[in-house]
Amino acid sequence: GQLFKVAVLPGDGIxxxxxxxxxxxxxxxxxxxxxxxxxxxxxxxxxxxxxEGRALPETTVNICxxxxxxxxxxxxxxxxxxxxPDEQPERGALLPLRKIFGLYAxxxxxxxxxxxxxxxxxxEEVIAGGFDILVIRELTGGIYFSQPKGIDGAGRDRVGxxxxxxxxxxxxxxxxxxxxxxxxxxxxxxxxxxxxVLSTSVLWREIVINIAKEYPDVELSHMxxxxxxxxxxxxxxxxxVILCENMFGDILSDEAAMLTGSLxxxxxxxxxxxxxxxxxxxxxxxxDIAGQGIANPIAQILSAGMMLRYSFGMVEAADAIDxxxxxxxxxxxxxxDIYQEKAGEKLVNTKExxxxxIANL
Amino acid sequence: GQLFKVAVLPGDGIxxxxxxxxxxxxxxxxxxxxxxxxxxxxxxxxxxxxxEGRALPETTVNICxxxxxxxxxxxxxxxxxxxxPDEQPERGALLPLRKIFGLYAxxxxxxxxxxxxxxxxxxEEVIAGGFDILVIRELTGGIYFSQPKGIDGAGRDRVGxxxxxxxxxxxxxxxxxxxxxxxxxxxxxxxxxxxxVLSTSVLWREIVINIAKEYPDVELSHMxxxxxxxxxxxxxxxxxVILCENMFGDILSDEAAMLTGSLxxxxxxxxxxxxxxxxxxxxxxxxDIAGQGIANPIAQILSAGMMLRYSFGMVEAADAIDxxxxxxxxxxxxxxDIYQEKAGEKLVNTKExxxxxIANL
Ligand SMILES: CC(C)[C@H](C(=O)O)[C@@H](O)C(=O)O
Ligand SMILES: CC(C)[C@H](C(=O)O)[C@@H](O)C(=O)O
Numbered sequence: 226g227q228l229f230k231v232a233v234l235p236g237d238g239i240x241x242x243x244x245x246x247x248x249x250x251x252x253x254x255x256x257x258x259x260x261x262x263x264x265x266x267x268x269x270x271x272x273x274x275x276x277e278g279r280a281l282p283e284t285t286v287n288i289c290x291x292x293x294x295x296x297x298x299x300x301x302x303x304x305x306x307x308x309x310p311d312e313q314p315e316r317g318a319l320l321p322l323r324k325i326f327g328l329y330a331x332x333x334x335x336x337x338x339x340x341x342x343x344x345x346x347x348x349e350e351v352i353a354g355g356f357d358i359l360v361i362r363e364l365t366g367g368i369y370f371s372q373p374k375g376i377d378g379a380g381r382d383r384v385g386x387x388x389x390x391x392x393x394x395x396x397x398x399x400x401x402x403x404x405x406x407x408x409x410x411x412x413x414x415x416x417x418x419x420x421x422v423l424s425t426s427v428l429w430r431e432i433v434i435n436i437a438k439e440y441p442d443v444e445l446s447h448m449x450x451x452x453x454x455x456x457x458x459x460x461x462x463x464x465x466v467i468l469c470e471n472m473f474g475d476i477l478s479d480e481a482a483m484l485t486g487s488l489x490x491x492x493x494x495x496x497x498x499x500x501x502x503x504x505x506x507x508x509x510x511x512x513d514i515a516g517q518g519i520a521n522p523i524a525q526i527l528s529a530g531m532m533l534r535y536s537f538g539m540v541e542a543a544d545a546i547d548x549x550x551x552x553x554x555x556x557x558x559x560x561x562d563i564y565q566e567k568a569g570e571k572l573v574n575t576k577e578x579x580x581x582x583i584a585n586l
Numbered sequence: 587g588q589l590f591k592v593a594v595l596p597g598d599g600i601x602x603x604x605x606x607x608x609x610x611x612x613x614x615x616x617x618x619x620x621x622x623x624x625x626x627x628x629x630x631x632x633x634x635x636x637x638e639g640r641a642l643p644e645t646t647v648n649i650c651x652x653x654x655x656x657x658x659x660x661x662x663x664x665x666x667x668x669x670x671p672d673e674q675p676e677r678g679a680l681l682p683l684r685k686i687f688g689l690y691a692x693x694x695x696x697x698x699x700x701x702x703x704x705x706x707x708x709x710e711e712v713i714a715g716g717f718d719i720l721v722i723r724e725l726t727g728g729i730y731f732s733q734p735k736g737i738d739g740a741g742r743d744r745v746g747x748x749x750x751x752x753x754x755x756x757x758x759x760x761x762x763x764x765x766x767x768x769x770x771x772x773x774x775x776x777x778x779x780x781x782x783v784l785s786t787s788v789l790w791r792e793i794v795i796n797i798a799k800e801y802p803d804v805e806l807s808h809m810x811x812x813x814x815x816x817x818x819x820x821x822x823x824x825x826x827v828i829l830c831e832n833m834f835g836d837i838l839s840d841e842a843a844m845l846t847g848s849l850x851x852x853x854x855x856x857x858x859x860x861x862x863x864x865x866x867x868x869x870x871x872x873x874d875i876a877g878q879g880i881a882n883p884i885a886q887i888l889s890a891g892m893m894l895r896y897s898f899g900m901v902e903a904a905d906a907i908d909x910x911x912x913x914x915x916x917x918x919x920x921x922x923d924i925y926q927e928k929a930g931e932k933l934v935n936t937k938e939x940x941x942x943x944i945a946n947l
Pocket of ligand 1: 320
């Protein structure tokens with residue numbers, strides 16, 4: 226059998242609780258397939274700060290370096306909100322992890338399950354039958370990481386500066402990810418830019434058009450970011466794969482995720498070149514419900530599924546996880562966040578829905 | 587009586603049709619108040635390109651310079667979409683106008699009229715009773731205008747660069763606009779930034795907090811732009827005034843506008859220091875319905891109202907316009923874009939709804 230090394234970073238809030246369910250699912254996969262997941266736990270976020278003095282301790286980085294993939298929970302909470310931005314759990318852990326491991330391709334599905342359309346703040350008629358968008362966000366370039374960045378001068382003479390920079394190879398590699406993803410789905414890529422204002426966007430659009438020629442089976446369209454923010458609200462079903470630079474992807478992937486109405490259901494993958502990747506729920510650490518055993522572990526479980534799919538090439542096992550989640554929802558199992566007091570729904574806790582998913586594997 | 591000079595720039599598509607109604611409203615105001623609006627028409631956008639060779643002809647700039655305010659229609663259309671970005675009607679007219687006239691404060695109301703809640707793609711329960719958001723967007727700084735900006739190098743070695751820069755005075759003056767606007771409304775400002783990633787945002791947040799001290803009656807909160815994109819969808823009523831830098835304001839004001847479901851209803855103002863300003867509908871030139879006399883002129887009429895309010899200090903007349911529009915909607919008058927085939931609705935054309943508004947002044 227095969228052996229995969231997983232760095233397990235549960236983090237803060239509901240992170241450890243939902244991670245426990247994802248690890249149970251990995252146990253179940255081990256029993257069904259010729260595979261072993263060797264897991265090493267490490268501190269990150271607020272837990273990193275409290276136990277080792279920083280959001281991303283060096284031990285954690287080393288554990289990740291020794292691993293084939295990172296399974297990440299969620300970080301942050303009121304306790305650490307007064308720290309300087311650089312040291313806070315989210316920013317202080319996520320940005321360095323992305324940079325150190327070259328996690329340039331962020332895949333964020335925004336899927337609305339047909340049985341959960343009523344959780345969305347959009348009208349039934351707008352989302353009838355659900356929708357299925359995959360946002361592909363460039364994650365290691367653009368205004369997040371380019372130099373110069375900083376505040377110069379003193380007092381009222383201070384000036385803040387950030388730089389958005391993209392090179393051709395940076396655009397090419399993320400465009401390939403988008404077109405290849407589209408080939409396996411709805412065969413449409415909508416590339417987002419602001420080419421009427423930004424030079425990076427002019428280059429972005431030109432390069433994306435070039436790369437598209439290698440994927441004649443995929444239909445390419447372009448949309449300005451302001452229009453995309455509108456179109457997502459107006460008619461989300463028009464989208465299949467949405468391709469964005471880093472900042473636009475941050476904004477639009479969150480908007481798309483919220484449109485589903487079930488943040489607790491959405492996984493994400495951040496991929497490096499090769500097979501290394503980091504996998505984490507799209508939602509936050511939900512400190513308000515932490516420790517009560519009632520959080521929704523589905524996003525964490527689906528994140529483990531993405532890890533099997535993208536880092537370990539275990540497509541069948543990944544499909545099995547996705548299908549088990551869909552079945553459990555069809556069977557009416559609901560954690561509190563998605564419970565709507567409808568006939569056929571069974572209100573369950575974190576462990577119970579985890580068990581139900583495993584029973585359906 | 588007073589004399590105000592208005593540069594009238596109808597532009598393309600439905601621009602001239604809806605402008606005609608706004609000018610009728612100005613006529614009506616002249617009859618009711620001791621005031622004269624001296625109007626000079628000028629070409630802009632596609633009309634500027636076709637008749638004078640560029641989106642913002644020099645004659646047009648001079649007419650605007652001689653005026654007390656600019657009443658702008660809308661620009662753009664398929665005919666000019668293949669021009670280089672810099673020369674296209676929208677970008678080629680709007681960005682230079684903003685820069686030349688120092689139009690640093692963009693006010694974009696996103697109002698959902700209680701009688702039109704069903705036009706929104708949001709559920710009735712999310713928007714019951716309507717909502718009323720005012721987005722205040724910095725309009726002459728940030729990543730739109732800062733240097734360096736461009737594409738360097740050749741072939742695959744090319745690199746695109748844009749710069750986001752903000753100085754303290756730039757942040758201070760737009761913050762004052764937001765707090766003063768909030769004082770006249772719901773007394774809340776939510777300042778949008780990405781202070782966990784951007785240095786400009788760190789400075790932005792610090793300066794906004796400072797300025798807030800001068801407005802103790804206004805409640806200040808802060809939100810990251812990605813979260814704001816979510817919160818607008820989740821619960822738009824939580825917002826009163828939203829304060830943004832240029833790019834974030836572009837995205838969020840469009841998202842908020844689309845949430846109302848009635849883009850044809852939303853005016854905007856772009857203000858310089860002093861009383862000069864430019865006033866225009868938030869929607870586009872709608873080339874698909876141009877020339878048919880069926881476009882909704884309300885956004886253009888409300889834009890004229892904003893001109894009276896902000897550039898001419900005619901608060902009473904501006905209120906009268908706002909009230910007349912509300913009354914006409916209550917009376918059931920609907921252009922095609924807002925017609926929902928409900929009992930009590932009267933489907934009317936551009937001229938008819940303009941006349942109805944004047945009758946209610
Ligand atoms: C925490 C923050 C730095 C991060 C980002 O902006 O990328 C987060 O919003 C995300 O989307 O993962
Ligand atoms: C046309 C474009 C340059 C402009 C902008 O981005 O500011 C438009 O989207 C707007 O919001 O007025």
